[in-house]
Amino acid sequence: MQKKISITINNKKYRVDGDKTILEVCKENRIDIPALCYHSDLDIKANCRMCLVKIEGEIGFKTACSTKVCDKMNITTESKEITRARKINLELIFSQHKEECFDCVWNYNCELLRLAKKYKVKINRFQDRKTKYPVYRFGNVIEFDSSKCIDCRNCVEVCHNQGVDFLEVKERGSLFQVLPSYKKNIDCIYCGQCITHCPAGAFETKDEFENIERPLKRKGKILVAQFAPSIRSSIGEEFGMKEGKIVTGKLVAALRKAGFDKVFDTSVGADFTTVTEAEEVVERIKQDRNLPILTSCCPSWVKYVEQRYPEFIPNLSSARSPQTILGALIKTYWAQENNINPEKIYVVSIMPCTSKKYEIERPQMKIQGMKSVDYVLTTREFARLLMKKKIDFTKLESEKLDAMFDSPSGAGIIYGATGGVMESAFRTAFEKLTGETLQKVDFKEIRGMKDIKEAEVKIGSGVKKIAVVNGLGNAKKLFDDIRAGKRYGYACIEVMACPGGCIGGGGQPIPTDEKIRIKRAESLYSIDRQKKVRKAHENPIVKRIYRNYFSKNQELAREILHTSYSRKPKGSVRKLD
């Protein structure tokens, strides 16, 4: 237990934990202190200079984010002088931020605007100095509008924490700026964490605004939507619902209302991924080949391995990701069963992920020459589409999914949280390896937000070591250790590039932080608990397709279920006009 201390804030006494900062204490007690460069995921940088407070007996202002409380501290958070300082600093911040509020990922909910109103800021007091700053496009996924950047450097830090270091601070003329790296071996992996950690909306996905309705304007096509496991516990936040609220039925209704002809659940695709991967685990363990096996449903992680740890390419599981398997199944089995020309099907995935936009362009993800998935909309993009169409999400009546890919196992649902893929694979692989029925389905040791979770599992007479990693920077640590021989002996390793897994993805609602990620994840586990079928291989549709379809079309089954990897050169980094 932390020692409690007494402090005074604005003439009111508080008993608080002694190890907290002034900002943390004020947040807990609902005392409004503006903070732009603060993000609970990141280190304290204290560079926006907005959280200024006055401490009795100390000269000048202190920044609340960087100052710890101490006993008998007397803090003032609002005064004429503080307001003046905050106001001027805000005006200076606005002088480097080109306002494009109508198409901003913050959707008018940004802290900058709120503070501008609160402090009656003249946002155009100084002429924008960055109007001519360029927009950079990383690959075909992420755009960085440097004319909106307020130099808080959150993106640089999060990019570093991700082990990527693609965003750098470089001096140009007499000013330091955030710029994409031009180093040959340093590339963006499209995780989108810069988007969710930027207070100024300087990052977005390509087409996050302008072309958002494009996928729906496909004449003569059958529009098929699929949505990832983690969307059901996050999209409500975009409409002011509680963090982590489960809204599956509303989501289905919203997709239909938006114009989709069919709505499927990517979690069913996840069940196929699980079975495929579990088979591979069993095979590789039996043959003691290419171990540890590495999960491959996170495209950012896959790209990272291909570019930075190519020696581990053979270790990646060849199983395709849930969205590409389901997309492929829709264009083959489902089309065949319903007598539809697959060329006429247009599959759109609603994903928590920016990198999934890149994944569907990988040539190895094609099915019979067609793209498995034609378009990816992130959670945010789909929410914005609904807003544009004036669909009130909160008022929608729940609807049911369309038949065939409507009913995932619990294992398919938990894919959205860190540890979920491993847990799902374990539920299946255990039974395949031992021939016994797994009684204790929950695998709690690998749940939760810890950076690197390790566990030993008893399978038959042997013990296998596994690891689950969330946050790519932690994967870097683990694999550097493996490279150096400091850690070894793993059978399986799950890696999700984003903190917390897909529920913390780069395409998810903003804000995203640890508390929110935990709530989104808990919701997924609660759905899993209530499912009758909790193991992927027991899902009836999985059984049916394996029995009736894959067994007769083995070549095609391979194409639907498996993919391949190769070393990748650096993707494009373009300066747009």
Add this chain to the structure above:
Amino acid sequence: MDIIKELKRHDILGRSGSGFPAHLKWQMVKNCNASQKFIVCNGSEGEPKNYKDKYILKKYPEYVVEGIKQALLAIPNSTAFFYLRKDYYRKFGRKLRKLSWGCDIEITKKIGRYLGGEETTICEAIETGTAEPRIKPPYPAQKGILGCPTLVSNVETFYCAGKIARGEYKGERFYTIEGGAKKRGVFKASKDATIKQILEETNNLPKFDFFVQAGGGAMGEILLPKELDKQIEGIGCIVVFNRKKTDPIKLMKQWAAFFLAENCDKCTPCREGIYRINEIISKKELDGKTLDDLFFVLEKTSLCPLGKNAFRPFETLIKKLGLCRKR
């Protein structure tokens, strides 16, 4: 000899500009409970027009090294860095290495430019190689290089300690006199001398109408002839300007260009404030209210001493020369 007591007795204030009592800093580092402590002799001298440390390093290096040795003795578990501007490193490195032979003193090159001389930046630079300031507190005396208590003191401060240790200290301080003065250079005078006394003693009190910048060629404040009966605040540096021959806008442009290039752009008021000051000066439209606001946030809200002090020359020049009527 208890050097810390002696520093107190002689009332030695840090000679890098901040004027913090040296004995307090030394004592703080000594008192910290740590198995490793660091001492940094700051020879990074980056203030324009000031070169008194260079003069000391050239003329009296043995006293400086003696001062560092005293610190090593006074502070248990400590090792020292002699942190030198690159050109000073080239010029004096060999000599200093010779003088500090057998002691735990490493002669190292400064990283970065102007800001690379600020105490938290030095710690960051020695530790990580990047010249960026750190948030204070913790102060280097509490957590400096590698999180260890670190004493960062100026070359001249160590010189004083060395002099005291040898019983030769006579209350002197070094002053650089530059600009339009008749006799430019570094001079020794009493640490208690007023600016006027220093100028008089060195035969530098101008006969023409003038003003001075005291405390550093960039950070120093502007003083009129009638304001010289005070001691220097800041670095021991006086720059004399002939009022008739000096274009104040041009002078401010030089300062602005200097700060623009030398700041680290990390915090809002310094990055944007100096950018706007430069803009306003370049346009020659000195808007009093805007400048006031910018000076206010620079002084009150900047992260490091650079930003906190950068407003001073502009503010004092504009005010004292009456450049901005609207104020």
